[in-house]
Amino acid sequence: MSALQPGDREALHRVLHARRDVRSGFVDTPVDDERLQRVLAAAHTAPSVGFSQPWDFLVLRSPDIRDELAALAQEQRQEFAKSLPAARARAFAGLRVEAIREAPLGIVVTCDPTRDGRHVLGRRTQPRMAAHSVAGAVQNLWLAARAEGLGVGWVSFFDEREMAALLGRRVGMPQHLEVVAYL
């Protein structure tokens, strides 16, 4: 395997260092399909246990569904705030933890723990490897989005079962899928 040319290597490191979790400053310009395809294609190049590629990406452009998801996240945010000591709760009140409505689209990244059947190399001994593979795909997506000038933030203020049920009702998400990330 040959090393990248110096300019390419530096570009890679610039992207790695420039990636940020973005929660503000979104504009409502739609993300065009070509850029989105490049970003999703980058996610698909991630390594995966037994090359099972257990991920799927649900692209949510509909503001209605994102409103419903934002309401779920808001409930969890309030629950978390209640659990904090007063000083931490005050600091948390001023913290931005999501931009579900402000972003022009959301991407739900799921893990199919059954992908490719029962005999996936490496997953039998360590089932969690499927979800770890999906986390790698998320990172690829995040970096490729940064290269495109698209802000991405990871929102984990969800009760996974509530979220999966909502996505099942609204977009038919199969219920054996696990939600790994909302971006």
Ligand SMILES: Cc1cc2nc3c(=O)[nH]c(=O)nc-3n(C[C@H](O)[C@H](O)[C@H](O)COP(=O)(O)O)c2cc1C
């Ligand atoms: C698994 C995971 C879950 C995260 N969940 C949230 C979240 O719910 N809300 C949020 O504002 N940031 C979330 N973040 C972003 C982290 O806060 C952020 O990555 C960290 O502060 C470092 O900042 P950077 O990504 O800009 O380098 C999450 C990041 C990861 C990797």
